[in-house]
Amino acid sequence: MARKGFKRKFPPLEILSREDVEQIKMATLDILKETGVVIEHKDALKLLEKNDCIVDYDSKRVRMPEGLVEECLRKCPSTFRVKARDPENDLIFGGNTVYFKSSPGMDIVDLDSWAHRTATEKEYEEAVIVLDTLEHHDWFSCYTPYFGYEGVPEVMKMTMGLIKRIKYSTKFTGLCFTNYNWEFNFRIAKVAGMEVLCPALMASSPLTLSEFAVDAAFKTIEYGFPIGVDTGSVFGATAPATLAGALALFNAELIAGIVLIQLKKPYSRVFVWGFPNPQNMVTGAPGFGNIANALFNVANNQIWRDYGVPLRNTASVYTNSKKIDFQNGIERGMPAILSALSGAHSIHLYGGIYGEITHSPIQSILDDDLAGMIGHFIQGINVNDETLALDLIHEVGPIPGHFLNKRHTYEWWKKEQYMQKVGDILTYPEWEQSGKKDCIDYAKERMKRIISEHEVSVNLTKEQEEEINVIVKEAEAFYKKRGDIK
Amino acid sequence: MKEQLFENLRKSMLDYDEKSVNILVSDAINSKINPLEIVDVFTQSMAEVGDGFEKGELFLPDLMMAAETMNVGMAPIEKMIIRNGLKKKTYGKIVIGTVFGDIHDIGKNIVATLLSANGFDVIDIGANAKSDRFIEAVKQHNPNILAMSALLTTTAPEQGRVIMALKEVGIRSKIKIMVGGGSITREFAQKIGADGYEPTAPLAVKLAKKFVGKS
Numbered sequence: 001m002a003r004k005g006f007k008r009k010f011p012p013l014e015i016l017s018r019e020d021v022e023q024i025k026m027a028t029l030d031i032l033k034e035t036g037v038v039i040e041h042k043d044a045l046k047l048l049e050k051n052d053c054i055v056d057y058d059s060k061r062v063r064m065p066e067g068l069v070e071e072c073l074r075k076c077p078s079t080f081r082v083k084a085r086d087p088e089n090d091l092i093f094g095g096n097t098v099y100f101k102s103s104p105g106m107d108i109v110d111l112d113s114w115a116h117r118t119a120t121e122k123e124y125e126e127a128v129i130v131l132d133t134l135e136h137h138d139w140f141s142c143y144t145p146y147f148g149y150e151g152v153p154e155v156m157k158m159t160m161g162l163i164k165r166i167k168y169s170t171k172f173t174g175l176c177f178t179n180y181n182w183e184f185n186f187r188i189a190k191v192a193g194m195e196v197l198c199p200a201l202m203a204s205s206p207l208t209l210s211e212f213a214v215d216a217a218f219k220t221i222e223y224g225f226p227i228g229v230d231t232g233s234v235f236g237a238t239a240p241a242t243l244a245g246a247l248a249l250f251n252a253e254l255i256a257g258i259v260l261i262q263l264k265k266p267y268s269r270v271f272v273w274g275f276p277n278p279q280n281m282v283t284g285a286p287g288f289g290n291i292a293n294a295l296f297n298v299a300n301n302q303i304w305r306d307y308g309v310p311l312r313n314t315a316s317v318y319t320n321s322k323k324i325d326f327q328n329g330i331e332r333g334m335p336a337i338l339s340a341l342s343g344a345h346s347i348h349l350y351g352g353i354y355g356e357i358t359h360s361p362i363q364s365i366l367d368d369d370l371a372g373m374i375g376h377f378i379q380g381i382n383v384n385d386e387t388l389a390l391d392l393i394h395e396v397g398p399i400p401g402h403f404l405n406k407r408h409t410y411e412w413w414k415k416e417q418y419m420q421k422v423g424d425i426l427t428y429p430e431w432e433q434s435g436k437k438d439c440i441d442y443a444k445e446r447m448k449r450i451i452s453e454h455e456v457s458v459n460l461t462k463e464q465e466e467e468i469n470v471i472v473k474e475a476e477a478f479y480k481k482r483g484d485i486k
Numbered sequence: 487m488k489e490q491l492f493e494n495l496r497k498s499m500l501d502y503d504e505k506s507v508n509i510l511v512s513d514a515i516n517s518k519i520n521p522l523e524i525v526d527v528f529t530q531s532m533a534e535v536g537d538g539f540e541k542g543e544l545f546l547p548d549l550m551m552a553a554e555t556m557n558v559g560m561a562p563i564e565k566m567i568i569r570n571g572l573k574k575k576t577y578g579k580i581v582i583g584t585v586f587g588d589i590h591d592i593g594k595n596i597v598a599t600l601l602s603a604n605g606f607d608v609i610d611i612g613a614n615a616k617s618d619r620f621i622e623a624v625k626q627h628n629p630n631i632l633a634m635s636a637l638l639t640t641t642a643p644e645q646g647r648v649i650m651a652l653k654e655v656g657i658r659s660k661i662k663i664m665v666g667g668g669s670i671t672r673e674f675a676q677k678i679g680a681d682g683y684e685p686t687a688p689l690a691v692k693l694a695k696k697f698v699g700k701s
Contacts, residue, residue: 040589106639106669147639154643155643176640177640178638178639178640179640204589204590208589210589210614212587234592236547237592238592279546281545281546281547282542282545282546283685283686284546284593284596284686284687285668285685285686286668356639484643
């Protein structure tokens with residue numbers, strides 16, 4: 001058993017020629033071999049040197065031979081399962097399956113003033129409950145929905161957030177590291193009987209792996225969990241402004257991580273993360289919502305299909321808009337469908353509004369319709385005797401014949417259309433009678449229903465809760481000793 | 487002749503034409519023009535680029551290219567200023583760095599470049615800098631301003647630690663502290679006891695000028 005996600009029924013969208021793909025892949029190999037990567041971790045340097053890399057210990061620069069890189073890529077499973085708390089929510093990454101995941105925001109956003117602030121504990125729980133309920137939301141992002149909630153010290157935010165996700169949902173979850181919290185978080189996941197997926201090997205672009213990232217990766221491997229390789233190139237700032245060059249560099253950063261992981265533990269389950277954006281040349285921030293992101297992702301999905309490693313796309317959620325509005329809709333919708341068409345295995349979508357600054361459960365509910373529509377599209381059209389309905393067409397014939405009263409219509413229409421759950425689909429007079437409700441009004445109503453009706457599919461046992469509490473106490477003591485909690 | 491040379495220098499600066507700037511600076515030096523007057527041309531040209539940016543006509547790469555071009559032209563002039571014992575006008579001294587745990591330094595570099603191009607004397611202590619390094623730099627250089635960057639939400643609290651450490655050694659009150667970076671907010675800056683925060687590099691320059699009473 002596992003979540004089905006959506007299955008793309010037709011060949012993926014490809015925008016690069018075979019020659020283009022080869023050129024970019026060769027450039028990536030060249031970067032790894034000639035320029036190399038700085039890896040600020042002694043044990044990693046030794047491991048790489050032992051495996052034929054050229055290591056300069058002074059500059060911490062590692063140059064990787066092509067053969068090793070290709071061998072390590074081959075060792076990555078092209079499909080693999082990750083374990084959720086409820087087996088019904090396990091995920092199987094790879095192939096033509098597309099999953100949708102949530103996107104974090106530091107704060108909750110007010111839907112009238114669009115100001116943002118730290119969420120309360122109740123708001124945090126409600127946002128988790130919404131994401132647990134939404135049909136097409138398959139897994140949680142690392143620190144979704146918010147970075148934390150009121151009253152929680154900075155260093156405990158990720159741990160306490162993880163516990164909320166585990167308590168109020170049985171869906172699979174991502175996880176990030178900060179301030180050496182990995183030991184506590186992994187132990188909590190183990191107690192809950194689940195795995196977590198962490199973009200532990202997070203490169204700092206260009207071409208640098210910090211000591212902390214490598215430590216996090218090695219710890220993930222030690223626990224036997226799947227591991228994400230990640231980087232956040234900004235085209236025109238930490239990478240070339242040209243997409244071809246940015247692709248080559250971005251992939252070199254990710255593959256350097258893969259080499260290290262596969263040398264540490266061959267055949268580890270690796271998931272390709274990544275947070276590519278062009279530079280916003282006005283503000284200096286990443287250029288969220290730029291169509292260049294989608295162009296980059298579509299090309300990269302094609303390249304990674306060649307490498308045979310599952311990957312996620314992020315462009316679909318980071319909008320420039322601070323509101324739920326037209327700009328937000330186009331900046332998330334267009335990249336999301338392009339990612340789904342071009343073979344992303346997971347698409348970052350639910351709840352995030354501006355960058356990683358704001359998140360809203362109302363946005364999540366709206367995104368469930370967006371995911372549903374995209375998923376419906378990529379599942380394509382069924383063509384067989386029954387769907388062709390030739391006998392029926394002969395039977396109905398010309399006017400006054402019609403199809404509305406036919407069993408075939410009754411049985412098929414819901415499968416062939418996607419019915420939005422919170423979209424306004426009324427006629428004009430009906431809309432006026434309804435009080436002129438829009439999709440946000442409907443989403444608010446749906447949220448109320450979700451909160452009042454929610455049940456977790458598998459509750460934590462009393463023993464599990466107690467064990468988790470013990471780990472939390474240990475974490476607090478650890479941070480008090482470090483001076484992070486007063 | 488001097489006016490024509492300065493006009494050509496200004497135009498070359500605005501074309502980000504390093505080669506021409508180099509030649510024109512050599513001509514100016516050979517013509518025994520006061521190097522401080524040449525510096526003024528650079529400063530005025532940078533101000534023009536800054537105005538273009540504020541109007542939305544120019545973009546970050548323009549600011550960076552202008553700063554790079556200015557750096558090329560300023561190199562021989564700096565030497566002359568030192569050799570002749572002259573004193574360059576400066577708005578003040580700034581120590582800048584990215585805090586410990588964070589090796590992202592593009593944003594910090596943009597701010598440092600723009601501060602420098604706008605007449606500040608900038609001491610860049612790099613990325614992944616622990617409190618000790620900030621304290622050492624403040625003690626050594628006695629700056630007007632300390633600027634700290636952190637991209638990640640996970641490293642942002644480190645800015646607060648640096649401020650605490652500065653308090654502990656009794657030098658916090660001697661400097662203005664400005665913070666920035668992707669994860670920083672105005673509220674966060676207030677919470678950790680910084681004197682100011684701005685979300686973008688050009689605004690950071692304005693804030694620095696305000697701190698030294700030049701806005």
